[in-house]
Amino acid sequence: MTSISIHPTVDSGYRATDASFSGGTLVCNCASNPVKVGIKGDIAHNHACGCTKYWKPEGAVFSVVAVAPTENVEVLENSDKLAVVDPSALIQRHACKECGVHMYGPVERDHPFKGLSFVHPERFEGKGWAAPGFAAFVSSIIESGYDPANMDAVRARLKEQGLEPYDCLNPALMDYIATWTAKNKGVLAV
Structure with missing residues (x-):
């Protein structure tokens, strides 16, 4: 099974959750003048997402994404490099205009997730953040060109990594x- 790559964080078996993790910097x-975003407190609902x-990241089939309260998210450096990827989307993903990394994505419209920001925890400078706990929207990887014939193997690999696969959220x-x-x-x- 290990020949199927999900995401570097998942493939490495990341399990270094630290109960005392109190936030960090994404x-x-x-290489120079990176965008830095501070997160106060731990993240929630971390998962592999299709x-x-x-x-x-380059070569990843899934993203790793979690949420934090928007009030706990603050751009610390180089905010001028950020742009919203799709202004019509529910999640207002702010990406670096130079490297393309999505730094945070607040939900601002009336929605159950209003007040939360989506973040990519592998962008934290340090470790200790909550490990991914499930996989969501697994079938969606097909929309990016992934071979549907390999989906059983993908789901088996996710389960092997302790991530229950769902074709919605958990x-x-x-x-x-x-x-x-x-x-x-x-x-x-x-």
């Missing part, structure tokens, strides 16, 4: 989205 890939909209997040939607429709009490 750094883009520029979505084609996220930034992936059940807890899907329940959260459905609950938020039901409350907004008045079907559930607020």
Whole structure:
């Protein structure tokens, strides 16, 4: 199974979660004047994601993405190098205009994830952040040209790495989205 590459963080078996991790600095890939984004506190819902909209390191089939409260995200250096990738998207992914790395992506519209920013934790300068815990939107890798005939092997590799594969988000997040939607429709009490 190890011949299938998911993402460098996953392939290396990253499991160095540190319960005392209290945040850090995300750094883009520029050799000089990199964009730096500070994150206060730990990240949540870290996962391998097959979505084609996220930034992936060279050769990665999946991205690794997590969330942090937007109020805990601050651009520290070189904000002038950032641009929103797709202004019409729900997640306003701010990428470095020079190296292309997505640094953070806040959700600002009315949505269950409003107030959260999506980040790529492998861009942290240090270690200790929460390890990926599941894989989401696995089938979406086909949309980027991945051979559908290899999907069973991809799912097996994800499971081998301890990442349950889903073709949506994990059940807890899907329940959260459905609950938020039901409350907004008045079907559930607020």
